[in-house]
Amino acid sequence: MSYQLITEVNRTQTSDTDWWFLYNDETKDVLIEPNQRRSYVSSPHIMVIGDTEEELLTYIEDNDLIVSDFDEDEL
Amino acid sequence: MPSISLTNPKNITSLKFNSISASKLGGSVDLTKYTSLKKFECNNNDITEITGGYDNPNIEIWLVSHNKLSGSIPDISGMTSLQRFWVMDNEYTGPFPDISGLSDLGIINVGDNNLTGTLPANLLSLGTPNLFRFNVYQNSFTGAIPDCTGMNNLQYVLVDNNEFTDFTGGVEPSLYFFRAYNNNFTQTAVDNILQAFVDANRTTNMGNALINLEGSGNAPPSAAGIANVNTLEARGWSVATN
Numbered sequence: 484m485s486y487q488l489i490t491e492v493n494r495t496q497t498s499d500t501d502w503w504f505l506y507n508d509e510t511k512d513v514l515i516e517p518n519q520r521r522s523y524v525s526s527p528h529i530m531v532i533g534d535t536e537e538e539l540l541t542y543i544e545d546n547d548l549i550v551s552d553f554d555e556d557e558l
Numbered sequence: 559m560p561s562i563s564l565t566n567p568k569n570i571t572s573l574k575f576n577s578i579s580a581s582k583l584g585g586s587v588d589l590t591k592y593t594s595l596k597k598f599e600c601n602n603n604d605i606t607e608i609t610g611g612y613d614n615p616n617i618e619i620w621l622v623s624h625n626k627l628s629g630s631i632p633d634i635s636g637m638t639s640l641q642r643f644w645v646m647d648n649e650y651t652g653p654f655p656d657i658s659g660l661s662d663l664g665i666i667n668v669g670d671n672n673l674t675g676t677l678p679a680n681l682l683s684l685g686t687p688n689l690f691r692f693n694v695y696q697n698s699f700t701g702a703i704p705d706c707t708g709m710n711n712l713q714y715v716l717v718d719n720n721e722f723t724d725f726t727g728g729v730e731p732s733l734y735f736f737r738a739y740n741n742n743f744t745q746t747a748v749d750n751i752l753q754a755f756v757d758a759n760r761t762t763n764m765g766n767a768l769i770n771l772e773g774s775g776n777a778p779p780s781a782a783g784i785a786n787v788n789t790l791e792a793r794g795w796s797v798a799t800n
Contacts, residue, residue, distance in 0.1 A: 493791065494784075505796060507765055514768050514796055520739060522772035525787050526796035527764075 486533035486542060492526040502539050503532040506548050513543065513550045571616075572597040584626075589614070596639075600625065615639055623647050623667070631655040631668065638662075646670050646693065654694065658684040667693040669716065674698045680705035680727060687711065695719050695737065702726065702747075706733060706754075717741070718770070725750050731760040739773030739798070748779045748799065752786040755795070764794030772798040 489495055497503050498521055505515040507528045514528065517539040524530055533539050543550065571594050575583055583603040589595060590610030597619040598611060605625040611617060613636035620637070621644040630652030631645065642665045643657075650671040657663060658678075663686045677694065678684055681704045690711045692704075696719040703717050705727025714735045722741040727750075729736075738751070748771055755769055769790065771779075778800040779787065787797045 492796075494787075505798075510765055512766050514766055515770060515798060520773045522798045522800065523778075523787075524772075524796070524798045525791040527791065527794055528796055 486531050486538050489530040489532065492524055492528065492530045495524045495530055497522050497524070497532060501532050502534065502536050503530060504539055504543075505530050506543075511547060511549050513548050516550060517543075567591040568593050570595060572599075574599040575603065576600065577602040598622070601644075612637065618642070618662070620644065631673075635659065641665070641688075643667070654678070654699070657686055660684075660686055662688060664688050664711075665691040665693075667691065668697070669693045669695040671697055674700070676701035677704050680707065681712070682706075682708035690714065690732075692716070703738070706730065709733070718773070721775075723747060725754070727754065729754045729758050731758045733758065734760060734763070734767040736768065737770045738776070739770050740775060741773070742775040743771065743777060745777035745780055745783070748777055749783040749786070752779060752783045752790065752797075756786045756789050759793075760795075761793050767795045769795060769797045772800050776800050 499519055502517055502519055504513055504517040505524060505526055505528055506513045517536050531539060531542055568591055570592055573595060576599055583605060586607040587605055588609045594616060595614060596616050599621040601621055602624045605627060612632040612634055615636060615638045617637045618639050618641045623644045624647045627648040627650060631650050634655050639662055640660050641662050644667045646667045646669040648671055650673060653675040654673060654677050657666060677699060688711055689709060691714040693716040695716040699720040699722060702724035703722050706712055707728040710730050710732055712733050715733060716737045718737045719740045723744055725747045787799060790797050
């Protein structure tokens with residue numbers, strides 16, 4: 484496992500080879516799902532950057548994070 | 559292909575045919591005689607056509623996501639009681655449907671189709687004040703995303719994976735989940751979006767507040783836009799840009 488946990492997310496830059504996602508540690512909600520988009524991210528929450536999608540999915544499972552489907556959620 | 563026929567459909571108020579297995583309904587569904595129908599739910603099937611229903615003023619809930627409906631989205635202006643309209647992940651082409659005057663509409667989700675053209679210039683003029691979820695992601699819409707000024711119940715706007723270029727106008731503090739990655743927004747549009755959220759000044763219930771403007775095609779913000787990113791982050795927003 485070689486993921487990086489970033490707790491000070493302030494204009495944190497990702498490349499298009501990084502896999503990354505963003506989650507709220509209080510609610511356990513994943514706000515941005517694992518992806519490989521190049522980006523600058525600012526957030527009070529936690530960003531996880533890794534080499535593969537699989538290691539991020541393992542992290543999500545191991546930490547009981549909630550991947551809400553914002554496309555389809557009913558309120 | 560199996561078909562279902564009911565002897566007295568005019569008294570039926572709810573129909574639910576969601577598939578949770580590989581066994582799916584296919585072909586055409588005729589709702590013409592279901593004149594009292596309020597809720598039609600037929601997600602995750604292989605339905606290719608629905609006749610009737612679109613002019614039924616009693617329909618409140620219309621959930622036909624993950625099917626094989628094609629052609630233009632039919633005229634839904636006669637569904638005057640409509641509260642929720644879900645048609646995501648079908649094969650619809652053509653323009654965004656006319657939702658003007660559907661005053662009870664809370665959710666519209668036309669995501670993941672092949673829709674084209676532009677969207678209404680602003681949502682408030684449509685007379686849909688109860689709209690809280692506006693999902694048009696993963697189509698081929700162009701032009702500007704709508705001005706959301708005055709939409710005080712709107713919470714979710716998902717416009718990602720389209721070809722939008724512009725935005726002018728505002729948003730309200732109710733809006734806290736804005737997903738717009740993978741478009742063609744100009745730097746002016748990106749800056750305008752960030753400024754609109756700064757001006758809306760949402761500062762409470764920030765838990766999952768998100769503005770996502772990154773991804774291929776979108777321009778990076780200017781220095782003024784980056785300053786707004788910092789302002790928004792200080793208020794509790796998560797912001798992603800190029």
